[in-house]
Amino acid sequence: MTAGKLASNNYNINKTIENQTKEVNGGCTVCGKYNNIFLSEEELSELEREYPGRLQRFIEEMSRYLAATGKSYHNYAAAIRIWADNDRKGNAAQGIPDYDYKEGESL
Secondary structure (H helix, E strand, O other), rough: OHHHHHHHHHHHHHHHHHHHHHHHHOEEEOOOOOOOEEEEHHHHHHHHHHOOHHHHHHHHHHHHHHHHOOOOOHHHHHHHHHHHHHHHHHHOOOOOOOOOOOOOOOO
């Protein structure tokens, strides 16, 4: 009897993931090791400009976190920006200088 419930739950989970992928994947890129981060091409290019060299690390860390906890976000681009801000604050607290700059700024 328990096996039937597990199969049903697994089926429901897989169907939910499939439905989310279908809804979101209209013009979106699926990112992360666990294919659980959904970004539009525009969001992905904006994030690459904002966080060059760091974006892939944020995506992989978030993908592991989402897979481990079962959580999801309504807006993955906004969540990545929050993770990036928290990462920056963590580096500042450790005394690591922040050398990030926006295009057009001089150092």
